[in-house]
Amino acid sequence: MQPGCDFTTTLLISTYNKPDYLRQTLLSVARQTVLPDEVVVADDGSTDETRQLIDEIRTLIPIPIQRVWHPDDGFRKCEILNKALAQAAGEYIIQTDGDIILERHFMADHLEMAERGYFVCGSRILLPEEVTRRILDGTQELPRLRDGKIGFWFNGLRIGWLRHYLTKRFGKKAERGIRGCNTAYWKADLVAVNGFNEDITGWGAEDAEMAFRMMHNRVRKKILKMGGIAYHMWHPLSSDDRLQINEAILKTVKNDPDKVRCDNGIDKHLSEL
Structure with a gap:
């Protein structure tokens, strides 16, 4: 449990x-002003x-890093997230992807927004291919606000009082702002809806589907703006061949609104522990 937190x-x-x-991504974790109690990497079948x-x-990084892996059998993100x-030992889960660079206050901003009965959705800044290449080859250490695509600059601002003002006022539309690369929730709330739906395979819709089931279970949504800054590195797009099904x-x-729990979710992995 980190100083100032009454939860892990x-x-x-x-x-x-x-x-x-x-x-x-992991180097950006090492630069955080506040560290999580642990890092868990959900590895969907990567090589050694x-x-x-x-x-x-x-x-x-002076905190535990755990890798949870299963064999490569296609895009099974929901299954590896559930595993x-x-x-995960933490009571509060802050979720991102392994192609995201976290601004150094990312963890602190999320912890500032943590509140029982809510999950939190943050934003991202899309980095162009040429900036991503410079970061990956080491000719540029950190992304900058001006590196992002112009339409995403708003997502790179960090203003404390405005962050608190917007959190329950911005993004009122239910599905707005739900992105798995920048989100946070209480583990107990996730378990109550049986986690991610493993009937969803391939790219697309898994984050929003889980979030709607939590909202149906009376967990409300906060939007994290003016903080929790996340830079999304460019990469070729994943196949969307399952998107229509998802x-x-x-x-x-x-x-x-009565659909709270999915049938094919986290419960079987919890029972295996």
């Missing part, structure tokens, strides 16, 4: 075969190069 925290990072990107990277980075969350699952949940 886990930073959850999802990854798949991008060790050079994950290196930048990712394990070797994590072993190397452990020497730079990782089942093993969005149909999401639509069913959105339209049914």
